[in-house]
Amino acid sequence: NAGVTQTPKFQVLKTGQSMTLQCAQDMNHEYMSWYRQDPGMGLRLIHYSVGAGITDQGEVPNGYNVSRSTTEDFPLRLLSAAPSQTSVYFCASSSAGLGDYNEQFFGPGTRLTVL
């Protein structure tokens, strides 16, 4: 199993450009989420999905879009990049258990710089 994979590892964008951060998992997990990590702030939830076709907003969703067409993939789209979106982005997945909390498995991260 590859676990949770993310591409690219590094990306530099100019303000206003768009891009998609890819995330895939091969553990058949229903639950997937995107976090951003900024110094001194820990990880903050951007969007999450409880299964294919179902997504919802997290704590900091503005400027980001997601979709979940398959169980395996959960891409994060930046429609018009801004310098405030410079961050490290982590994708995570877990097996959903109603009323239960399972370990979240994290990808290696994507380091994004917006100039």
Added chain:
Amino acid sequence: AQSVTQPDIHITVSEGASLELRCNYSYGATPYLFWYVQSPGQGLQLLLKYFSGDTLVQGIKGFEAEFKRSQSSFNLRKPSVHWSDAAEYFCAVGTHGQNFVFGPGTRLSVLP
């Protein structure tokens, strides 16, 4: 709203010394608590978790944590630190669904 605080931004200990990293949470319901470790340039790895039962939980790499409801704390401990433990440590509380609220992290440096 749920919140997690880690009072220590950076801790330095000597190799072989004991370690305690502090975590306090604010959450109205029964907390589900986690500690993750992040090595430089890496993703996050689960060290241990608490759902219910015994308030002292054992994790990987010789770490343990104690849940104290009266103090709203979930401190991480290790009796003897190794140089490879140098990393950033995050405490998190599980909220609705499978989402987490993370603390700001504590960076651990280990002196030889």
